[in-house]
Amino acid sequence: MDYVVEMIDIRKEFPGVIANDNVTLQVKKGEIHALLGENGAGKSTLMNVLFGLYQPEKGEIRVNGKTVKITDPNVANDLGIGMVHQHFMLVEPFTVTQNIILGSEPTKFGKINFKEAEREVQELSDRYGLEVDATAKIRDISVGMQQRVEILKTLYRGAEVLIFDEPTAVLTPQEITELMGIMHSLIAEGKSIILITHKLKEIMKISDRCTVIRKGVGIDTLDVKDTSVTDLASLMVGRNISFNTVKRPANPKETILSIRNLKVKDKRKVDMVKGMELEVRAGEIVGIAGVDGNGQSELLEAITGLLKTESGSVRLKNRDITNLSPRKVTESGIGHIPQDRHKYGLVLDYSIGENMVLQTYYQKPFSKYKTLNYKEIFLKAEQLINEYDVRTPGVHTKARALSGGNQQKAIIGREVDRSPDLLIAAQPTRGLDVGAIEFIHNKLIEERDKGKAILLVSFELDEILDVSDRIAVMFDGKNVAEVIPEETDENELGLLMAGSSTEKAGDK
Amino acid sequence: MNANRLFNILVPVISVLIGLLAGAFMMLGFGYNPITGYTALWNGAFGDLYYFGETIRQVTPYIFTGLAVAFAFRSGLLNIGAEGQVIVGWLAAVWVGTTVEAPMVIHLPLAIIAAAVAGAFWGFIPGILKASRGVHEVIVTIMLNYTALYSANAIVRNVLSDNEDKTPDVAATASLASEWFQNLTYFSRMHYGIFIALFAAVIMWFIIERTSMGYELKSVGYNEYASKYAGMNVKWNIILSMIISGAFAGLAGAMEGLGTFGYMSVQSGFNNLGFDGIAVALLGANTAFGVVLAAFLFGALKVGALNMPTEAGVPTELVDVIIALIIFCVASSYIIRWILLRFKKEGK
Amino acid sequence: MSLFDLLQSIIPQALFFSAPLIFTALGGVFSERSGVINIGLEGLMVMGAFVGIVFNLTFADVFGSWTPWVSIIAAAVISAIFSLIHAVAAVSFRADQVVSGVAINFLALGLGVFLTKQWYGKGQTDIVSQQFFTSDIPLLADIPIIGAIFFQGIYLTSYVAVALAFAAWLVLYKTPFGLRLRSVGEHPMAADTNGINVPRMRYIAVILSGALGGLGGSVFALTIVLNFSHATIVGQGFMSLAAVIFGKWHPLGAMGAALFFGFAQSLSVISGGVPFLEDVPQVFLLIAPYVLTILALAGFIGRAEAPKANGEPYIKGTR
Amino acid sequence: ACGGGNDSKEESSGSDNGSNNGGSESSEGSSDFSAGMVTDVGGVDDKSFNQSAWEGLQAWGEEHGMEQGQGFDYAQSNSDSDYAPNLNRMVREDYNIVFGIGYKLADAIKDVAGQYPDTKFAIVDSVVEGDNIASITFADHEGSFLAGVAAANKTNTDKVGFIGGTDSDLINKFESGFVAGVKTVNPDIEVEVQYAGAFDAPDEGKLIASNMYKNDIDVIYHSSGATGNGVFAQAKDIKNNDPERKIWVIGVDRDQHKEGQIGDQNVTLTSMVKRVGNSVQQVSNMAMEGEFPGGEVLEFGVEDEGVGLADTNEEDYTKEIAEAVDKWKQKIIDGEVDVPQTHDELDSYLDAL
């Protein structure tokens, strides 16, 4: 009856793919409605249809009971639908205000009235407690604040229904908590929210109802209070999922990686790593917990040779590898699953087969006398694709055409197969669905059990707590505490990551 | 995937047809008989062995500039500077050809290598600026074109000649000219360079498709971050790509300096070999084999065009318009693919 | 030569030489700010020169002394229409923009000379009878020193160019249109989700570049060359492109760069009277603008950041 | 019209060529004779000697009742690499004599003439050796000398200028003759010489001219092809602002009177005219009559009106000037002055003054 938004029997096709197949979604006024599904299930597509970016082949959309045709985002805006996209839609060199007013600028004599706009933005920000600086440039503000700008954008346009597409994937635990607070205050103002996320716990915590999509088909809509995480997961994947990563206790041996007093500046010459100490031993997984921006990326880039260090040393199996070139580092026995798989992990325009030898193409048997042997290359690729369950039409398919999860599996296959002494995994499951996450976690543990050293960096505490044997907390460029997962919890970790009471935690 | 192959062939073919069709309509519109016009074009390009020889003569540098542009393209760089690289290559070849004395086995290769090195150097500048300072290669190469033009003119006039408009002829020991070809083709200027050009195409194919170097170059072109992550030297690959590209273009200059002309003269403007090379590369889908085919087409169009005013009264510029339209079509291949897909769908 | 004499001979010349470059470079700024690379500026200038001259020759009797002004407007209009080809290819057909620009250059020259031969029966037109003339700006010309340097013997078109640069700055940085145009060049998808019609903005920008390139070409033809042939525009478009980049994609920057080129050019001509430059071989002065641009790009003017989406076709729904 | 000489044979044999009386051969034979020319990159409408040559060839065709494509024709070169194929085309279409217009074609003529010893060739503005080649040259320096005389007689400021295209031997010939002419009349007159570096840089031409006029130079002789357009543009602009200002341009190659028209005034004082057309017409007839001057160098100088000054601008090119010019012209013809052709010759000429 009092649905604000109804999408009925929506069908959307892409060449070769039916992204949405008669999906129905009904959102009540004042609720937080979660949308759940595996990677590629069709969630973003459905929301893009609602926001007017795509036109459905079939189906009906009603807003406040009235049938509408949303031909472009302007129409959606006019209907009070706003969207916070998975990948932020912000113009980096512009200010916060410019981004917010873009497309509906207040003018005076034909000129933009920036004063007026800034005042309005600040007012709106204060009203919802978003704490946004209206005059700052986007490129200078944190990811969390960027997301609040996105929210402001929708509010500025008078959105009554807000769509959040995986808003928490890029946020720190603290920011996630803040975001949930913001969502609650939005609901309190009478807005409705559609939330896409893979994090089932979040859904349980915040949403009222939940719609599950599987492979483009709408499966069910349920009241969240009547269900459980396990139920949701099996609905989503279509089979039972075990959440407690099963693993035997670690059996650490000799030291593989040892980092001493490492100092690194980032590309803008800002000190990011300020005296890092760390050891990783064979047969253990060391997790680095920490809020984004505390030097994790720079630490990894320094280890792998992508960034030059200022001082200190990195030793691998007692060999000094400080400031070696990336290739030398790789050859000395490090595998690296990079944080940004599209930017670093893959050459998207190469076939998946060619991507499989990105680290080894110049070695035998793939290359002899500097001439490539494609037979060997594709043979290897086939083997890895089978072994790591990479779902692709074939080795000649471009990496670009694979879904995120499968791209990630390909990278992991490539890196693990080289059997490095140290495997660095940075955010290996970011944005992936539970099925893929399970697979990857198991792989990491399997490698550990084979006696490899594993360094895991993640912003997701669940992951850190589930997978690691030992946790190093990184704050302000330093290793501020080391804890054992069994002896700690999210709360304590959260505090450590925020840099508070290092001593107290150290005592423990 | 097979369909993709088919498109890759269909798109250039359709583009050429559209270009020629548009040219025909233009002739009709201005009161010429398109059949007469194109017959004149055909005769001017293939009418007899002389014209055929001249066409090959024109094709030779086109293959080189096409390869130059295509090679850079494969590693994500747009070499608008083939024009200037041709000029410095030409200059270097003639310089060696006119000032060095040596037996042919040394002299000719030396002159050719000089051209390649000069072109490579002219490509190295935008390469290193891009690699070390992130300066966009398009703008640097454009600036270098003019720099090459004016500098070469000054050198021809003041260094290689005594204030004249052209250098002396290159020594016979450095000449690519072939009496045998000339006799065969009623004294066309076809020369041995065509073999070097075809060989260069094979080299390019081999480097790009079969070597780890080619793998790196392409990888850097697609994604320099991933390449760096994979341990490739991104900067060096950018430089290398421009060096090889420049060397190809420099060799086009050698073809002119040692083959077609046998000297270098003061150029009042660009000879467009480099800019035409962009069209050749594009039509050839940036592959070595495609470049050779496209070079034949453009060579024939250019040489055949000269016959149009005399035989059909049609201004030669018509061919420039046709070539421009072909470039548009190939560049807009997306829309051709789209239409083809539509046809295919409806055909089902 | 005293400094005053030097300035008085250089500045007005630099201004007249720069004006066509300023017009065209402003066009380049609009186009590239919207995310469409425009290597075709040269061709747009050729088209402008062609139309400007042909119009002038044809309608000199009708418009009398107003002919040059009407001619450049006609040139702007026709070039704007001509630039649609680039817009269609680059925006709608997702063509490689650099390549499409190169094709524009070929097409303009081919078409221009073809039509000239068609209409005049020869490869170049006659000299126009109604060209632009310099004049002294009333009042301002009488200001001591400054007047002589800046306001005597100046083409009005030079001032139009300078004024347009400021207008372009206003439009790009102070109006909704400008904000939208720049957003389209930086992050078209963001613009799209904000309800901005990306293709339309890009079309408008390219058409503007056509109009301004047409102005540049016709002003060049009607102040300097006075007829049209294959050699009327030889590199001025590429110099304008250099000015766009040298000027960091900013209208005032582009103007500054164009003025700098004009300055270098006129310096190279009057070098004879300047003690230091006297002994420099002419070729060095000839290549100076190009080499300086390279050097400037290489570091002396700091990092010039192109609009982020420059050169990328916008395809709805891809990431 | 399609086809070259081959087709024209049959067709024109039926046409009326009774007016064709210049030939020593039969009228049937004379209609068999055909002449073609290959332009340099300037094209037949370059307002310079390509055009002049073409006009000459057309006049020759008219004289013998022919039409373009049937008895005479031209081939246009768009780039330096087109010369050889164009010459070949002409030969292969059985033209009996083929002209190469401009020194740029010298090499191509040399090659092609060697390959086709049975065809007659003529090169304009250069000297090429060969039994089947006639070299047509012009005494540019003599004409320029007269231009210098005119300029010296006209200048009120005692400063004149010379703008050259490229600093080459050919243009130095113009410069030397001009400077010699000026200094001969009045050694105190300053001559400023500047080269634009190109024949197609009107912007450079305009800048240079602007600078020269600013420095009180009042007569500029340009020998710079299309670069000269800029010189005329500048002169006309000055004239427009200040109709009283006395400044002039001296044109080159052909009468550039039209280029100088501004309102009811004209800034073209005179032009150093090269009558390329005459020479082409003349040599064609010689060839047709079997008197082809193969292997010879024909220099067309002031004596045979090959070069001279245009007197279209009656108002400015006064009787006094004309008389002075005529006086020196006679001295050249009589061999009293030996006009310098190079910088070296100029230096010794000036020393001897």
Ligand SMILES: Nc1ncnc2c1ncn2[C@@H]1O[C@H](COP(=O)(O)OP(=O)(O)OP(=O)(O)O)[C@@H](O)[C@H]1O
């Ligand atoms: N622009 C597109 N072109 C072609 N296919 C697309 C496009 N966008 C999405 N798809 C396809 O539609 C399906 C649904 O994609 P969608 O992005 O909606 O999934 P999702 O549920 O949002 O996944 P994720 O959780 O990874 O964000 C996928 O199979 C995908 O391949």
Ligand SMILES: Nc1ncnc2c1ncn2[C@@H]1O[C@H](COP(=O)(O)OP(=O)(O)OP(=O)(O)O)[C@@H](O)[C@H]1O
């Ligand atoms: N150009 C394309 N052609 C075909 N399919 C595509 C293309 N781009 C994206 N897709 C499809 O879109 C789907 C959704 O994208 P995907 O899920 O990989 O993004 P993601 O998981 O959100 O990754 P990330 O979070 O790293 O951006 C994938 O299944 C992929 O097949």
Ligand SMILES: [Mg+2]
């Ligand atoms: Mg999604």
Ligand SMILES: [Mg+2]
């Ligand atoms: Mg995703």
